[in-house]
Amino acid sequence: MELFIQQIINGISIGSIYALIALGYTMVYGIIKLINFAHGDILMIGAYVGLYCVLLFKLPLIPSIIIAMILCALLGVVTEKVAYRPLRNAPRIAVLITAIGVSFLLEYIMVYFFKANSRTYPTDFFSFGSANIAGITIPIDKMVVAGITIALMILVQIIIKKTKLGKSIRAVSSDRDAAQLMGISVDRAISFTFIIGSALAGVAGVMYGAMFTINPLMGIQPGIKAFVAAVFGGIGSIPGAILGGLLLGIIETLVSAYFSSSIKDAVAFAILIIILVVRPSGLLGKNVKEKV
Amino acid sequence: MIFDKKTRAKSSIKAIIVVCIIYAVMKILMLPQINVINPFYQTIVMKICIEITLALGLNLITGITGQFSLGHAGFMSVGAYTAAYIMLHWTVNLATIIISALAGGIVAGIIAFLIGIPTLRLRGDYLAIATLGFGEIIRILIQTTDKSFLGGAAGLSPIPIYSNFELVFIMAALCYVCINNILKSSYGRSMVSVREDEIASESMGVNITNVKLLAFVAGTFFAGIAGAMYSGYVGFIQPKDFGFMKSIEILMIVVLGGLGNIKGTVAATIILNIIGVILQDFAEIRMILYALLLIIIMIMMCGESPWIIKMRNMLNIKKFNFKGRGKAGA
Numbered sequence: 193m194e195l196f197i198q199q200i201i202n203g204i205s206i207g208s209i210y211a212l213i214a215l216g217y218t219m220v221y222g223i224i225k226l227i228n229f230a231h232g233d234i235l236m237i238g239a240y241v242g243l244y245c246v247l248l249f250k251l252p253l254i255p256s257i258i259i260a261m262i263l264c265a266l267l268g269v270v271t272e273k274v275a276y277r278p279l280r281n282a283p284r285i286a287v288l289i290t291a292i293g294v295s296f297l298l299e300y301i302m303v304y305f306f307k308a309n310s311r312t313y314p315t316d317f318f319s320f321g322s323a324n325i326a327g328i329t330i331p332i333d334k335m336v337v338a339g340i341t342i343a344l345m346i347l348v349q350i351i352i353k354k355t356k357l358g359k360s361i362r363a364v365s366s367d368r369d370a371a372q373l374m375g376i377s378v379d380r381a382i383s384f385t386f387i388i389g390s391a392l393a394g395v396a397g398v399m400y401g402a403m404f405t406i407n408p409l410m411g412i413q414p415g416i417k418a419f420v421a422a423v424f425g426g427i428g429s430i431p432g433a434i435l436g437g438l439l440l441g442i443i444e445t446l447v448s449a450y451f452s453s454s455i456k457d458a459v460a461f462a463i464l465i466i467i468l469v470v471r472p473s474g475l476l477g478k479n480v481k482e483k484v
Numbered sequence: 485m486i487f488d489k490k491t492r493a494k495s496s497i498k499a500i501i502v503v504c505i506i507y508a509v510m511k512i513l514m515l516p517q518i519n520v521i522n523p524f525y526q527t528i529v530m531k532i533c534i535e536i537t538l539a540l541g542l543n544l545i546t547g548i549t550g551q552f553s554l555g556h557a558g559f560m561s562v563g564a565y566t567a568a569y570i571m572l573h574w575t576v577n578l579a580t581i582i583i584s585a586l587a588g589g590i591v592a593g594i595i596a597f598l599i600g601i602p603t604l605r606l607r608g609d610y611l612a613i614a615t616l617g618f619g620e621i622i623r624i625l626i627q628t629t630d631k632s633f634l635g636g637a638a639g640l641s642p643i644p645i646y647s648n649f650e651l652v653f654i655m656a657a658l659c660y661v662c663i664n665n666i667l668k669s670s671y672g673r674s675m676v677s678v679r680e681d682e683i684a685s686e687s688m689g690v691n692i693t694n695v696k697l698l699a700f701v702a703g704t705f706f707a708g709i710a711g712a713m714y715s716g717y718v719g720f721i722q723p724k725d726f727g728f729m730k731s732i733e734i735l736m737i738v739v740l741g742g743l744g745n746i747k748g749t750v751a752a753t754i755i756l757n758i759i760g761v762i763l764q765d766f767a768e769i770r771m772i773l774y775a776l777l778l779i780i781i782m783i784m785m786c787g788e789s790p791w792i793i794k795m796r797n798m799l800n801i802k803k804f805n806f807k808g809r810g811k812a813g814a
Contacts, residue, residue: 227609275779282786284608285552289739292732293778300771412728416620419613454637458624461617468614469602 194328199449200442205334206403207441208341212396213418214425214433215348216389222365222428223385225284229291230271232415233298234390238264238397239406240306246317253318253398257340260394268390269383277379295411302408310405318402337399344395345434348388352430357384365428413457417444420464426477435475492668499664503657514649526649530717532757533652534710537659539737539749541706544663546735547743548672549699550679551604552612555619556707556734561726562595563588563708564715565626565634568643571716576644581651585712592708593701595622600700604693619731627723639722640715647716655713659706663746666702675699679744736774740781 213235220228238260245256275294279287320332352358357380363371364381372378400406400414417440425436440460448456467474510529513520521529542556567584574580603614627637634640666672674695677685686692715721741752756774763770783792784799 225609227613275783278783278787278789278792281788282782285612286782286786288552288609288612289735290779290782292735293775293782296732296771296775297779300768300775304768304772416616416728420617423613452628454628455624458621458628461621461624464617465603465614465621468606468610472606472610 197328199445201330201334203442203445204438205337206445207438208338209396209400210418210421210441211434211437212341212392213414214422214437215430216393217419217422218427218430218433219385219389223361223382226276226287226291227419230294230298231393232411233295234264234268234393235397235400235414236408236411237267237298238394239401242398242401243311243313243406246314257395257398260398261391264394265387265391268386272383272386299408306408308408310407312405313402344392361385417460420460423464423474424467426474429476432474432476495668496661496665499661507653528757528761530647530649530652532753533656534714534717535737535753536656536750537706537710538734539753540659540663540746541703542734543738543746543749544699545703547738548667549675549696551696551700552608553615554612554731555615557726557730558619558622559592559596559704559707560711561622561626562592563711564721566591567712568640568715568721571644576646581646585709588712589705589708593705596701596704600697604696604700616728620728623723623726637723639720641720643715643719645716645719647713652713655709671698736778740777
């Protein structure tokens with residue numbers, strides 16, 4: 193039982209990182225219908241920014257996260273402006289291929305400048321000991337990850353639901369032309385979506401990097417996993433991304449604890465395919481009828 | 485364009501003659517007395533032939549039929565492992581080589597058939613993600629197999645190195661002629677019509693499910709054969725070689741050559757490999773260059789900004805239309 197609860201906690205911590213990344217995917221998909229393949233690489237850049245904040249400036253966790261957020265948000269906006277904006281009305285597949293190109297570009301620029309070898313954060317950066325609650329040992333760093341994630345999700349929810357910019361994002365997602373006719377700046381709404389998504393990826397990058405090792409190609413796996421999470425919960429839906437991320441994290445840790453860690457990725461993809469085939473709109477997504 | 489039997493026969497005869505001429509020229513250049521294509525370049529020519537087969541298969545699926553697949557390397561690995569397994573247990577001679585290559589292609593085709601039935605209903609980016617998932621699942625399953633069966637994560641070796649220039653060249657040429665013929669047949673026309681507009685072609689009596697499946701199975705069949713030749717070319721295969729990155733590399737060839745353009749695919753494979761040889765000591769720069777090319781080509785071909793349109797008019801490039809429904813944002 194203790195093992196089970198510990199696994200659930202592990203699952204929640206990795207799942208909340210997936211949820212953070214999935215939020216970026218789902219928001220970008222919701223607004224421009226693009227699977228942003230470069231999203232995982234923005235996470236990777238965030239991890240590197242965090243690493244250098246620690247190594248060069250000896251910054252603690254929160255300031256490193258904030259710097260990573262700012263730089264990732266900038267990067268996200270720049271990629272959107274340079275690569276995706278000229279293709280705003282192009283076919284989806286063209287934008288998807290461009291996103292793959294952006295992803296490769298970021299990866300190999302990092303390989304070129306920082307070499308392909310794996311690096312780790314200093315061990316004291318992200319260790320807070322463990323707490324003992326009702327006879328179950330719980331590592332506090334896992335709780336910190338979950339806590340930061342929950343705080344950010346509440347923040348995003350407030351931005352989307354309560355502010356004017358959030359309103360414009362929702363308007364552009366639901367109907368771009370109508371939103372434009374109402375005087376909403378579509379470009380600004382899209383840029384802002386990229387800012388939020390990329391900043392969240394930056395946070396996730398620092399935490400993911402601190403939990404595991406980092407290298408220029410590290411973004412691919414969590415990126416794809418987070419996409420699975422976004423589809424699982426219903427792509428385009430923000431609560432769906434959170435639910436999908438947490439469920440995926442928990443399923444993955446349970447599979448690797450009770451079966452084998454080598455098949456956990458296969459299970460994630462199997463979930464993806466089952467969801468795509470059986471219920472493409474995901475757990476919380478709305479079913480959209482296609483018009484001829 | 486309607487092609488009757490006569491023009492089709494003419495076109496295949498033309499293709500076969502061109503292939504024979506290329507073969508003869510290559511053979512002459514390979515003669516030890518001339519030695520323009522020395523053994524080092526010969527391995528690169530073989531690699532080009534294998535990649536042409538892979539890319540042509542993907543072009544049939546993605547370029548001609550418009551079904552975006554990101555799992556091509558997975559099917560290649562199926563072919564590679566099937567052939568390697570056969571070659572490790574049988575003696576190597578021409579008959580077993582051909583049997584193993586065909587077996588590789590057929591097993592890949594069967595798996596593609598089983599995968600295709602549920603997933604080809606999906607459209608556009610969803611299909612891309614589903615095929616990506618299947619590619620990864622195939623890789624992970626091979627990785628978890630027993631060491632004595634398929635080698636697991638450590639890979640399978642030593643596979644007898646049986647691929648030679650003749651074999652891979654004939655394979656690539658056959659693949660080209662086949663796909664050229666498919667394109668000019670009624671199947672090819674219905675594939676193009678599915679890419680252009682599914683609903684319109686369905687209402688004209690095209691069975692879109694069958695057409696998509698046919699293209700998918702045929703494309704992966706070629707991927708399987710190419711995989712078989714690849715295993716006999718490198719002599720050592722491991723699941724890592726057939727990851728998501730490999731699929732993207734093949735996709736890159738198809739996109740750079742022009743989606744749906746089989747001559748372009750051949751040209752792009754050759755050009756990209758030449759770039760690869762020139763930059764072989766700078767692998768990162770090569771990848772950065774590929775990525776930039778991918779972005780620039782996409783923006784130039786599909787972009788909407790005024791300056792892009794001006795550039796396109798200046799360079800006399802036709803705007804590329806994927807035509808498939810679902811614009812980015814509509």
